[in-house]
Amino acid sequence: MLKAVLSASPTHAMSCFELPMSLCKRIQSALTRFWWDGNDNKRNMCWTSWSKLSKPKKLGGLGFRDIHLFNKALLAKQSWRVLTKPDCLLSRVLRGKYCHKASFLTVKATTACSHGWRGILHGRDILAPNVGKAIGDGNSTKVWKESWIKGDSLFCPIGPAKEDELDLYVSDLLARGTNEWNRQKVYDLLPSYVNMILCMRPSHLGAEDKYVWPLNTSGTYSTNRVFLWKIVQDALPLGMALQRRGILTHPVTCARCGEPESADHLFLHCRFTKRVWSNLPTRPIDLQPTATFATSLEAAPTLVCLPPTGVSVHVFAWEAQPAKPNGASNIRRYSGHTSTETTTLYTDAAWRAQDRTAGCGWIFYTPRPGEARQGVSKESFVASPLMAEALAVGEALLHAKALHLSNICLKSDNQVLIKALNSKQHPVEIYGINLDIENLSSSFSSITFSYVPRSLNLAADALAKSALYLLPG
Structure with missing residues (x-):
C-alpha cells in the first residue's frame, strides 16, 4: 500500500511542481503513521526513523520513497525532457516564454514566472552539474563552457583560456572535410587532455552533438529501474x-x-x-x-566476463532485450526495396590495452559458392574493446557500400554493441560512431544487425588479431 498507492498518489503533482518542505513532511508523516499505527485508532510509537525506512534494502532500509528527494528526481526528469527534446510542445512553449535571452541551462527565474517553471528550474539545477555533451560534429558544444571530454565521466577542461579562445566550439578542433581531430590544435590548446580527446571519436558524417547523463551507461536520465x-x-x-x-x-x-x-x-x-x-x-x-x-x-x-568480448555491464541488465538460444538475438532491420541476394557480413575487433590500439576484421559471404571478400584495418587511440567493435562495424559497412552491396546481414559477437545499434540508446563513448553506422545503414536496401557467439565468428576474429599484431602503424 505504501509503495503502490500512498506514495504514488502525489506523483503527478510532484512531477510538475516543487512541493513546499512543510507539505512533504505532512505527506511523509501520513505514510509513517500508516506504517506504524494499527486499526485501533491509537497512535503507536515509531520504532525506527523514516530516514532509515527510506534507505535502499541493501543498506538496511525498506526502500520507501523519501518524498522530498523523489519530488526533486521527478522535476529533474521534466527538465531533462525540456533539455533533450526541444521540439516537443512542452519545451517549445516554455522556451518560447522564458528563454529569450539565455539558454535553458543558464536562464534565471524571474519574479513573474509561474510556480511550474520554478519547479522545472529547480530540477534543472539538480541536473546541470552532471549533464554533459556527446560529440557528433562538435558544432554546438563550446570547448571551455560545457562538459564534453570523456574520462571516468564527462568534464569541462580547466583553463585559463585566452580571451580570443573563450567561445571556441569543439568543431574548431576538427579537420575540415574529414572530422578527424586536428592533432596540432589539440596539442596547442589542450595539452593536458590530448590522450583523452584523441580517444574520442566524433561523427564523420555530421551527426549532431547530444546532451547526455553520464551517470547512466545509455546517457539517458531515468528515475526508476523496477x-x-x-x-x-x-x-x-x-x-x-x-x-x-x-x-x-x-x-x-x-x-x-x-x-x-x-x-x-x-x-x-x-x-x-x-x-x-x-x-x-x-x-x-x-x-x-x-x-x-x-x-x-x-x-x-x-x-x-570472458575476454575479449568487451562486455562491461551488469549481466542482468540485458533482460530488456529478448534473446534467442541459438545466439541470433537483438535483430533490427532497415529496409527499402529488396532483392533476392543477401550478403552475410561478419565483423570482429581485437584491442590492446597497453597502447590503446585495435585491429578490425570483416568478411563478406555471398550466396554464390566459394565467393568471399574480406578486409582489415588498424586503429590507434581506441578507448575500449566496445569502441573497437563499433569501429570494425563502421569500416565494414564503408567497404560494403564501396562494393555496391544492397542487402546486408551483419553479425557481431559483441552483444552490447548489437543492443546499442538495435535500441538507438547509444553508449556515450561510441555515440558518434554509432550514429555514423545508422547513417550508413540507410545506404542499403536492407540491413540487419544480429549477435552471434564467438564460436561462430572465428574467421573475423583471426583477421582482427592479425591486423592488430601484423599491420604497421
Whole structure:
C-alpha cells in the first residue's frame, strides 16, 4: 500500500511542481503513521526513523520513497525532457516564454514566472552539474563552457583560456572535410587532455552533438529501474503468483516446458532459459534447482566476463532485450526495396590495452559458392574493446557500400554493441560512431544487425588479431 498507492498518489503533482518542505513532511508523516499505527485508532510509537525506512534494502532500509528527494528526481526528469527534446510542445512553449535571452541551462527565474517553471528550474539545477555533451560534429558544444571530454565521466577542461579562445566550439578542433581531430590544435590548446580527446571519436558524417547523463551507461536520465525488483519481489503477474492471490483457480504452466509458471522457473530453470544463459560470455551462473533469482542477482557482480568480448555491464541488465538460444538475438532491420541476394557480413575487433590500439576484421559471404571478400584495418587511440567493435562495424559497412552491396546481414559477437545499434540508446563513448553506422545503414536496401557467439565468428576474429599484431602503424 505504501509503495503502490500512498506514495504514488502525489506523483503527478510532484512531477510538475516543487512541493513546499512543510507539505512533504505532512505527506511523509501520513505514510509513517500508516506504517506504524494499527486499526485501533491509537497512535503507536515509531520504532525506527523514516530516514532509515527510506534507505535502499541493501543498506538496511525498506526502500520507501523519501518524498522530498523523489519530488526533486521527478522535476529533474521534466527538465531533462525540456533539455533533450526541444521540439516537443512542452519545451517549445516554455522556451518560447522564458528563454529569450539565455539558454535553458543558464536562464534565471524571474519574479513573474509561474510556480511550474520554478519547479522545472529547480530540477534543472539538480541536473546541470552532471549533464554533459556527446560529440557528433562538435558544432554546438563550446570547448571551455560545457562538459564534453570523456574520462571516468564527462568534464569541462580547466583553463585559463585566452580571451580570443573563450567561445571556441569543439568543431574548431576538427579537420575540415574529414572530422578527424586536428592533432596540432589539440596539442596547442589542450595539452593536458590530448590522450583523452584523441580517444574520442566524433561523427564523420555530421551527426549532431547530444546532451547526455553520464551517470547512466545509455546517457539517458531515468528515475526508476523496477523490472528486476518486481522479479525479486514476486510482483509479476505470473501463474503461481496469481493462483496464490486467489485470482486464478487453476495452475498456469510454462508455455515452453509445462512446468509451473514462477519467476525462478521462467528466468533461471526453464530449459529454454538455460540455453540463453549458456550463451553469455561469462563464467557459468548457478543454475542448480535450489538457486533463486534473488541469490543469482546478488552473485551477478562477481561474474567475470570472458575476454575479449568487451562486455562491461551488469549481466542482468540485458533482460530488456529478448534473446534467442541459438545466439541470433537483438535483430533490427532497415529496409527499402529488396532483392533476392543477401550478403552475410561478419565483423570482429581485437584491442590492446597497453597502447590503446585495435585491429578490425570483416568478411563478406555471398550466396554464390566459394565467393568471399574480406578486409582489415588498424586503429590507434581506441578507448575500449566496445569502441573497437563499433569501429570494425563502421569500416565494414564503408567497404560494403564501396562494393555496391544492397542487402546486408551483419553479425557481431559483441552483444552490447548489437543492443546499442538495435535500441538507438547509444553508449556515450561510441555515440558518434554509432550514429555514423545508422547513417550508413540507410545506404542499403536492407540491413540487419544480429549477435552471434564467438564460436561462430572465428574467421573475423583471426583477421582482427592479425591486423592488430601484423599491420604497421
